[in-house]
Amino acid sequence: MDALYLLLIIFGVGALCAWFITYKILKKRYDEKNAKLEAVFYNRINEEVTEKEEAIDAAIKEKNETIGKYKNRDIYREAEHGKLLDELHKSIAFHQNRSKAIFNKAVDFAFDFEKIFKDQHQNAQEEIQRVLDDTYRFKRKTLLNSITLRNFEKKLEDIRKETSIYQSLIAKYDYFELKDNADWDVVEKEFRDKVSALQQLQDEREAQNEVKRQMREERQRAEELEKEQLETELKEQELEARRKAIDEALLAADEEHRLELEETRRKLEQEIEEVHKRYERAKSLAQMTKQGHVYIISNIGSFGENVFKIGMTRRLEPFDRVSELSGASVPFEFDVHAMISCDDAPALEAKLHKMLSGERINKVNLRKEFFKADIGKIIECVEKNHGKVDYIVNPAALQYYRSLEMSEELISINEPSMA
8 A cells, every 4th residue: 555655646746747847838938939029029119219310200100100009919919828828728737637547547557457467367378378289289180190100100209309399388488387288198099099000900901911812822722733633634644545555556566576565564554653643642632721831931131040930831832932032022032941741731830830929029910920939949849740840950041141251352352442
């Protein structure tokens, strides 16, 4: 209250000072104008007296006329003085009313200042909070929607940067109590859910591709077996026709050529028997839907030592599958440690994968058939479920070791030149 009374006294003193200064300015203007008029009057009187000194009568007459003239000017001057005085009173009244209005407004503002300041502060705080939250949510949503399995690590780093920027902006405004609504746990969960969904879609596509690949292998295997059956059948028919021709020739042959024809007939019968076995084998393979090969391969140049891929193929030429895996996606060819032929290849593959599940590298996507283990342990698992097999512990890996040798040769050539 003391400060308020002091403020009121200051405003009152200011208003009185304004009124007194205005009055002094107007009074000074009036006195200056009156002094000028009087100076003009006396100058003209003196000039007329000097010029008309010898003609007293005419001067007196002219003086009387001049006095009469200036009597009218006195009347005009009094009227003008009254007009200026009225303007002065109006100006004083205007400034008094204006000072009173300013004083009343200052008093009202002094009483309502705290409430007005709090309301405006709260509105500004809510607006800044809303803008920061909306901007952060928009950027977060944009980054989450643009995530793919190739860029998800970079997008996670971008989301962390945006969160850090948002939190720094929240802490920047010291005069506002802003809340950190980043909800990093929620953001991280949304990110992981998005990546998991994308991974699941990719796994489904890979599963479908694997099924299609197996179907292609089965179709190719069936076509190859059918072709082999047809070829062996035609070959067997051709050999039977030749044997009949030899039988007919034996009936008409003499003793000298009979031994030679019988030897030829014996060889034909052996060849017919072999062709018939090939035909029966192709027929039995066509009836066996699970026959195939389980392969154990490695790629030391691409994945390092003791990393093996254990898979299954049902192709008649299983090494075609190894060549297919050694395509442009890896820098070196795969090396074969073992190629195991069995009647139920899927069952053997599943047993090996189960026994080596602790050594599996990718435990999320089970279609990634890579294991980090010793070759001896893998072969031990094979022999427990299939029996003795032939295998290679240390394959050649020609391209990899030759590349190392060439690198060493280049280093040895460059060292003298650098020296």
